[in-house]
Amino acid sequence: MFGACNVSNLLYRVPVPRRGNAAETICFEAQARLTDPIYGCVASLHTELSVVQMHLLSRRVATDNIPRCSQQQQQQ
Incomplete structure (x- = not known):
């Protein structure tokens, strides 16, 4: 190559x-x-980065929802 x-x-x-x-x-x-003759390993690394970013975002959303649930339970 x-x-x-x-x-x-x-x-x-x-x-x-x-x-x-x-x-x-x-x-x-x-x-x-x-x-991938044009982008080479950059294409696979970009895909991997996107997967990791989506995973982090979903964890952040899940974590952000935990305190709200706890606060709502305390108010009840």
Whole structure:
């Protein structure tokens, strides 16, 4: 996907202890580019971010409703 020479040059610039992680990241990006040639991993990360944001919003709504219920019970 990126070319062996380009990958080699990229990895050469990374400190030796971190090259394994860098190689995994390059593989992840290459796989994502095969799936979505324009946005690559950004598309999947955007989708994941949206799911997390919706989860947080639903938790916030649920949490916001708890005190109101407690206050209403106390008033009764």
